[in-house]
Amino acid sequence: MSVVQLFNGLVTGSFYALVALGLSIIFGMMRVVNFAHGAFYMLGAFGAYVLLDSWQIGFWWALILAPLAIGCFGMVLERLLFRRLYALDPLYNFLLSFAVATIIQDAMRLRYGAQGKPYRVTSQLLSGVQHIGSTFYPKYRLFVIVFSILVCVVVWFLVERTRIGMVIRAATEKPDLTRALGVDVDRWITPVFGFGVALAALGGVLAAAMQQVRPSMGEDLIIVIFAVVVIGGLGSIAGSVVAGLAIGVIAAVGEAYYAQVSSTLVFIVMAIVLLIRPAGLFGSVEGA
Amino acid sequence: MSVRPVTVRYAGYALALIAALILPHIIYPVLALNIIVWGLFAVAVDLLLGFSGLLSFGHAAFWGSAAYAAGIAATRGGVSFPVAVLIGTLVAILLAIPIGYLSIRRQGIYFAMVTLAFAQMIYFVINQWRSVTGGENGIQGIPRTLLGLDLSSATTFYYAALPLALIGYVFAFRVVHSPFGHVLVAIRDNETRARALGYPTHRYKLIGFVISASLAGLGGSIYALGQRLADLEYARWTTSGLAVIMTILGGVGTLWGGVIGAVVVLLLRDWLTTRPELFGVATGGVFAVIVLGFRRGILGTALHWYRSGRPDAPIRRRGLAAARPDPTTVPRVKPEKGGR
Numbered sequence A: 001m002s003v004v005q006l007f008n009g010l011v012t013g014s015f016y017a018l019v020a021l022g023l024s025i026i027f028g029m030m031r032v033v034n035f036a037h038g039a040f041y042m043l044g045a046f047g048a049y050v051l052l053d054s055w056q057i058g059f060w061w062a063l064i065l066a067p068l069a070i071g072c073f074g075m076v077l078e079r080l081l082f083r084r085l086y087a088l089d090p091l092y093n094f095l096l097s098f099a100v101a102t103i104i105q106d107a108m109r110l111r112y113g114a115q116g117k118p119y120r121v122t123s124q125l126l127s128g129v130q131h132i133g134s135t136f137y138p139k140y141r142l143f144v145i146v147f148s149i150l151v152c153v154v155v156w157f158l159v160e161r162t163r164i165g166m167v168i169r170a171a172t173e174k175p176d177l178t179r180a181l182g183v184d185v186d187r188w189i190t191p192v193f194g195f196g197v198a199l200a201a202l203g204g205v206l207a208a209a210m211q212q213v214r215p216s217m218g219e220d221l222i223i224v225i226f227a228v229v230v231i232g233g234l235g236s237i238a239g240s241v242v243a244g245l246a247i248g249v250i251a252a253v254g255e256a257y258y259a260q261v262s263s264t265l266v267f268i269v270m271a272i273v274l275l276i277r278p279a280g281l282f283g284s285v286e287g288a
Numbered sequence B: 001m002s003v004r005p006v007t008v009r010y011a012g013y014a015l016a017l018i019a020a021l022i023l024p025h026i027i028y029p030v031l032a033l034n035i036i037v038w039g040l041f042a043v044a045v046d047l048l049l050g051f052s053g054l055l056s057f058g059h060a061a062f063w064g065s066a067a068y069a070a071g072i073a074a075t076r077g078g079v080s081f082p083v084a085v086l087i088g089t090l091v092a093i094l095l096a097i098p099i100g101y102l103s104i105r106r107q108g109i110y111f112a113m114v115t116l117a118f119a120q121m122i123y124f125v126i127n128q129w130r131s132v133t134g135g136e137n138g139i140q141g142i143p144r145t146l147l148g149l150d151l152s153s154a155t156t157f158y159y160a161a162l163p164l165a166l167i168g169y170v171f172a173f174r175v176v177h178s179p180f181g182h183v184l185v186a187i188r189d190n191e192t193r194a195r196a197l198g199y200p201t202h203r204y205k206l207i208g209f210v211i212s213a214s215l216a217g218l219g220g221s222i223y224a225l226g227q228r229l230a231d232l233e234y235a236r237w238t239t240s241g242l243a244v245i246m247t248i249l250g251g252v253g254t255l256w257g258g259v260i261g262a263v264v265v266l267l268l269r270d271w272l273t274t275r276p277e278l279f280g281v282a283t284g285g286v287f288a289v290i291v292l293g294f295r296r297g298i299l300g301t302a303l304h305w306y307r308s309g310r311p312d313a314p315i316r317r318r319g320l321a322a323a324r325p326d327p328t329t330v331p332r333v334k335p336e337k338g339g340r
Helices: A003-030 A037-054 A059-082 A092-114 A139-159 A163-171 A176-181 A186-207 A221-232 A236-257 A259-276 B004-027 B028-050 B059-077 B081-103 B108-128 B154-176 B181-190 B193-197 B201-227 B237-250 B257-271 B276-293 B297-308 B318-321
Strands: A128-134 A135-138
Touching: A003 A037, A003 A135, A003 A139, A003 A163, A003 A186, A003 A221, A003 A236, A037 A092, A037 A186, A037 A221, A059 A186, A092 B028, A092 B108, A092 B237, A092 B276, A128 A139, A135 A139, A139 A163, A139 A186, A139 A236, A163 A176, A163 A186, A176 A186, A221 A236, A221 A259, A221 B108, A236 A259, A236 B004, A259 B081, A259 B108, B004 B028, B004 B154, B028 B181, B028 B201, B028 B237, B028 B257, B059 B081, B059 B108, B059 B201, B059 B237, B081 B108, B081 B154, B081 B201, B108 B237, B154 B181, B154 B201, B181 B193, B181 B201, B193 B201, B237 B257, B237 B276, B237 B297, B257 B276, B257 B297
Parallel strands: none
Antiparallel strands: A128 A135
């Protein structure tokens, strides 16, 4: 187990944390388990690719523009589709988001083909390697770790320490009571959904340079993310981030010692958590 | 003129049986067999969703592992095809016990996520365990024999496999109409009350889960022999998703709706066979419409019309769609935390 492997684990974990965080925020407010979250992550990566390929707009702008655009797309979907099913069993919105994911992914396959597209970060600042102790590590990957953790901390601050966050938490806990106190809860639903989607897209932009940009890149990720949020406790911000990072590192450790089990480790951890603490590590007992 | 509901029901079964017997002469036999086994798969999903209120998004684990087990038994063990199907079904049951035991610890939306995750785990195991499963190549050219008879013709195999599939259908029917099935429905509608009445609800749900998985396994085994292939795709979550689409398209809680869903989806897939992406967009679109505004599904709507035309007929509250209030008449209320 070397430092490099540990950092690789943290990089993977950063993606998990960002995507799981968005999923948890959406679930907390709307009780929607968004199957399309992996598709939004993929759209983020394609956003970065298209910006560079068609308009020569580089990484830094993509980091802002792509999540913004995908987030707006998410808000449109919320207004047109998801909003209609809030009164029903959450399973229906889960199924609807599954349909949305299928449509988005296959539509992207129709447009761009299944082949992966390379994406290069043009910034000088992020190229090259950084000295860590006795080894070297790519600067871009270090940036991914630091930036993702920074984003997670900012989101935590927004939700736990600001007035807007207070409204959102209140609406999550007791929507009817919050309404009765004169807070327009419905006004916040669409932006919060868009924000969660934007977080997934942000993860996608960061991932674009590290793997091939292809329509299937979110398909398997979303299932790992489901396991991550079951481990962390769905709807818990801290749980999503901690479980995301931890699973990334655990998978990297597994890879180092016994490569075959690496991809199944997350599910084994999930099984153990279900046995010991069905509500998840950071979850309350609700709905357990 | 009034026809007794029971007459209509038996006429329906007779028609379905005749349809199953002449199906390979209407469409080509491989597609006919696919409809029969995918229909069984969707019925298995509905047994759990419609009658226990548990949406499994991981039934591909049982469908796929049974397909591999049957394929390996027939290829390496050289057993005849009913034995291979039996072995596949048994493997699905053996897998379903631990997975079900863990999954039923959560319910509602969590149950769907947990089953999905476990199925992905099985998928990875099948992919990694190359020496047995052939990895990405799968098991190819699976032989099918029965007492020295040649079953290589697709039509012959259809008629040889149909009785096995029918056993599965009849079993599903018997389970739903048994006292056990009624307890499952009671648990679906109010688990606390069922427990208060003295039913060990967890055990009931686990048995329901295993029965459902065994039917998915039976379907998967026959499917692998019919295709002469056990492929990694069978165990993938998209396969679970397709079965769920068929179930809901046909009508949750109708039991047989899944067969109609299978017919629609498989004919669509056959029609768009050269354009798989277009098939994805089309099924996704149809499914979104169903979930948004047509939640009774095809058979569910038909039954609703039939029953609403007969005020004396008992209207049964069945499945998720029926158990929930209509959103157009009920003011918007946030669902309780944690779903159901």
